[in-house]
Amino acid sequence: MTCRCGAAGSAAPCRPISQYVLKVHSRCDLSCDHCYVYQGADQTWQTRPIRMAASTVRAAADRIAEHARAHALPVVHVVLHGGEPLLLGPAGLREVLAELRAALTPGVVLDLRMQTNGVLLDEELCRLLVAYDVKVGVSLDGDRAANDRHRVFAHGGSSHSQARRALALLRRPEFRSSYAGILCTVDVRNDPDEVYSALLAEAPPRIDLLLPHATWDRPPWRPPGVATPYADWLGRIHQRWVDDGRPVPIRLFDALTPGQPGGGTEAVGLAPADLLVVETDGSWEQVDSLKVAFHGAPDTGLDVFSHPVDDAARHPGVAIRQVGLPGLCAECRACPVVSRCGGGLYPHRWRTGTGFDNPSVYCADLLALIATVDSRPRPDRAVAPESGSGAAPAAADGQPPRRPGIPAPRAGESAGSAEDRPGESATDRLLTEIAGGHGDSWALGVLAQTQLSITRALLATWRDTTGDSVAWELLTELDATAGDAVDAVLTHPFLRPWLVRRLARPGTPDDDLLPALAVVAAVRAGVDTVVEVPTRGDALVLPTLGRLTLAGERTATVRTIAGGLRVRAGSVERMVPLDGDAAARVGWQPVRRAPVVGAALAIEDVDPERNCYGQPVAPTLDEPAAVALGRTLARAWQVVHRDVPAHGAALDTGLRAVVPLAPDPGAPLRSATAREAFGAVAVTRTPDAEALAVLLVHEWQHGKLGALLDLYDLVDPASTVLIPVAWRPDPRPVEGVLQGVYAHLAVAEVWHARAATDRPDARPAREHALRYRDWTRDAVDALLGSGALTDLGERFVRRMRHALEGLRADPD
Template sequence: MSGVITPFQQFVLKVHSRCDLSCDHCYVYEHADQSWRSRPRGISLQIVDQVAARIAEHVKQHDVRDIHVVLHGGEPLLAGHERLAGIADALRGALDGICRLHLHIQTNGVRLDDRFCDLFAEREISVGISLDGDRAANDRHRRYASGKSSYDQVIRAVERLRARPEIYGGLLCTIDVANDPIAVYEALLELGPPRIDFLLPYATWDTPPARPSPTAYADWLIAIFDRWDADGRPMPIRLFESIARTVKGGASLSESIGLEPSSMVVIDTDGSYELVDSLKVTYDGAPATGYDVFLHTLDDVAVHPKTREQQRGLEGLSDTCRRCPVVRSCGGGLYTHRYRDGSFDNPSVYCEDLFKLVTHLGNATKMSTHAIPYASLDALATGFGDAADIELLADAQRSLRRALIAALRPLAPAGVWELLTDLDTHHRDVLESVLAHPYVRSWAVDCLQGERQAGPGGRTEPRSSERQAGLDAGHAGQGPVRRGMGHVERGADLAGRGVEQAGLGVERGRYLANVVAAAAVRAGRDLTLPVVVVDGAAYLPTVGTLRGLDGDSVTLVVRAGRIVADAGAEWQPVRTLASGDYSVVLEDSDPHRDSHQWPAAGRLDEAVVAAWQASFEQAWRLIEKEYPQYAPGLRGGLSTLTPLAQAPPGQDVSSTARHAFGAVAAALPDGPATLALLIMHEFQHVKLGAVFDLFDLYDRADTRLYHAPWRQDPRPLEGLLQGTYAHIAVTDFWRTRRHTVEGAELEKAQEEYLRWRGHTLAATETLVGSKALTALGERFVGRMRETLASWPVDARR
């Protein structure tokens, strides 16, 4: 076993090898590979235990934090209630405390009953249903062996899931261009899916798909995309979102699009490892590895020649694909679709379709805003929002950061831009993780606005503060980069004009070298580059600080990702805080972190770091236990905690910076419960700031000031909206706290709950009464008010 391993993160576990339908487009039963005939009907629990042990071994060795296991078939419900419960329990038992396990099941739905739904809800299993559209579309292929329709049973299954939204995973539709695309879309939309995935029929050059015109599949999908886009993108569609992400340089959400190496492995009912199931349409034995869970590890599978071949990225594509202008989005299409006459060294059999589809969606993406479905925006408006909702905000932030960095090109030192683009080409994920550090955007905005008051670590225009009950809750939210931001191109244009208006030279742009150096270190590259020194330290975002330096720059030498420091210099890696499998950066060194209303603390000594670690660990446990509805969003969006200078006695201070998405700042409070409150409260500002980057919720020409019940001075409309939204979490904190404390603490919790509920509810009325909200703003504030109004004033309810 040799070479760098791409660890597996997706596991398809075949729990039953037979099916109760006879779909004529099924890749398992209707194509070249017929290995299902020799497989056990159901997987044994002995094999499941070994599978779980192999996965645990693999994720521990490679420090994989999140994995997805899909229970599949055949038809997985044929395994029965007890067997599926045992499988789920075995997997969770083996992986608990090692990684976060996301369990899914993909089913035709005809056997889904209330008992299955109860089982899946109890064991947190997301359910996906295969459905090809309306009755006519579905019955074209998805029938019983007798020819009887399965449609009514499937619709009943979907209705059961709609009544149990916590397990409703979405709909999977296989495309048939003989079906009316709009009728299919409307039929699926009517079922209220949380997401839809459209699947191109599994085909090869040897067995091509039905094709009434050269781009029939692109035309079919474009018709749906245009309608979906006009509808306001009411739910995520994975194929469209994958293309939108990849044309902007992001990672794909689907194995059928993009250049990311495959991280999926299939485990059949006999415990054998296989490659992706779709290979069954190419030739008999195509997915087989010859390995099994008893004799081979997952690392063995990861270095199998067949696995390696599918993970070669751009190098593994045909010459035609490598020359194609859309290859970084298309990725050559699904590996299976490239097969012809014993070879995969070909373009996809859907090549013309993919080119047209990617071009159409790419142009639409350039012209349109990042889309957030109404369902996600409504979820955020309630004051909550899960990991998927925060990921949508993070996607928009990713594009905005790239636009800002692109606008800095005229300020980049000689050679730095070339290094940046090289890293973007060969180590894009690593570069993105560095650019995602919250204060990289703060620095970029500072360069483009030219409004810093003092040096590289000076402050942007501070937002006003408020400290009723020790909380800093008002945001002024200044800055032209934010206003009306929805188009990436528009953001770049505003940023570019900022360069011209500020009349800046290359001085502030020099810090881009530090960003590039950080990415080079993380990518394991060699590098020799002058970087910026501030107060005797060269800071590399997300990596660490080289201290004990003279002057305002130093030539940094990196060899294979390791910094070669001169004598007298000290390397200090970035500090982190951890609780269980969740960690954040403890940012006490970034020279651009001082962008908060309250001054940032200096470098912390080890005793203070230990105090932060103890408090954070307990605070996060408290959030997960007592406020679990906030935990997924925080996991998805909170990356950094910045220590602030200690507050005066009797006060707790916290803050966010408008352009530092993902960062919350606070002075270390007396107890972990207060830290949990500060984190929950301030992350509300982070979320709403990201929403402001996408949408106009109010008339920005409104200059009136409004009364906020929690402070004496009147507030601008945005400040009132920010404070109101943040105090939903404050209200909820005390509402829930009443159930976990007694005595004087209970009395305090009840008093704080009633006070903040009243204040925040009154503020929503002021917002609506301003008549300055947009239609979307009225909807957003309406959802905020619904949340508050749903919480009763009775004690402990």
């Protein structure tokens, strides 16, 4: 192997290396037949230590730190790899992480990552990874059928459920900061639509689609008569991805799209490949995918004990991959798209006799894929919020491929078209819209879809704990054929609280809500079916529909029929008409609707999960009380539209249910929001529509901000800062202050609007407006000076501060 740059054997200056892979454990608990480590031509793993010794970790860390200081590198990236790094166990992994942090963190930012199959990931390991700020990528090749084609145990058993369990853990709010994404190896025998749907359902911050490792000596499998099967397969996913509004970064596609962030990767592009591998014995190696070429291909003959990073960086095999175009073969250098594909992955160029001086074995596929990418519209900007803290949409095996992406703003849409706001990312727009106090229909749609995705993730996790069921199969089928009906059920505000409560108590006997959800989805889809549904207490509870009193039966057989339900409990059969005369509904308490113009608003006094506000909720209302509350809500709705139409539109778009709170003579006007019950607020009943309007606006602010906080960390989670505020006697944590000022910003707007009228109560309204404005302004300034906001949080609060400027003048 020769080097065109003449670096071999010289002390010439080398490019600094900023990326390292540490093979901390050289064995694996899976037996994947496409693994380049164990199935490739290089078999040196058999003679190396099983795990990296502490002294080797220390030597590697010292070498990396030495190199970073010498080259003034601001950031160093280290990936823990294998084999399977989780085979170290919590204690062994902690030792490695502590050593790396101790050696590298002073003077340099250490970006720690890990690639795993996820089989061994558990809560203890997740807590450790979060504590050491390790970002985790999980290998998953798609749905169960796709994943089981290669990623199996030595006995042939599936690893799919274990990998999905690991992903469900990483989606949990307390662990999601460690979720880096999914690595998927392409197999053109798998259905690309199913693979794409399965990957997207796991809510990855990023997806890496990798071509299977192959060389000219061992070419990839291709179906007979298909010239570019890998381009065709990837092109299908690219089309779905573009149609969905690019809901998640896909590294290969981003790298092949001119002008997109992330252009250039190890697999494509001409950027220098500044990466070294440290094997378990301390050997410096080139990129380890070279193991597919020939035995010993990655070797450098150097190690961390005797050789600094600069020596390894001057190795011909490393240097050739840092010089860009001159390092490619003549055929590649003459290609018009060489700057895009970069000759493909270096190991994929190997051919006995000519070495790596060849195009990629995937050359034709890369050329066709670039043409496919160029044939489709390029994004003006990112259309999904950057990963940040990450939202967590997901689905389980067989769950709908139709998980919606975050929508791109539509041309001509008010306050947010591409023409109005060129170059603005979706994150910028979302933060701006929500921080302004209202949020347009696009922004509220993003929040709602995120919440739906989180519920889907939790539901998938619940299903994983209970196994397959008839109800799950029905939901899956309905989601594929009548997705809107399923979405209407899954967006029920009190489904997520139930899931959170149940998942917090695994293994305890309790009700299963899946059958009830399947019944409701079937009703909404107009599908006749029969489902066995567990009762809850003394009733059959069907979320969004109502509750049927049943005494002494633990299950009921529910048949959906045109216009109603046929329910058999024990020896008794009941008919429940869902429309028509209420007198015919003996024992049936439907979910009632408030007569609000422009919105579908439920008075939710039926669902037992509504009791999630930390305050007692009212029992089911009698008909006169429900009618009275509905009328007051309708008037309050009109009041909000009269005072601040933008807040009225926000209520129309997102508020789905109002829960009556139990009366308290000592606090006649109370309201509450539950973080996990997006789309619902709780209020005390009052005949005062003006007061109720303020409560609705106030609480819906909390709902919107809570949903935004599920997407982004606005407050440093490690902050212990307490801030005094005017509306409470005790100093408040930073997130509590943020919630308070966001709600008070809206309340100040309402009172400001009322004070600017010629109404008889304008003077007290003016006093309220000034009070809430000043409270909000002072607390916003305290937040900005606290040092406890993230960069996104500071942007958000500064935008709130800007919105307050419109309330600076005293209302007339």
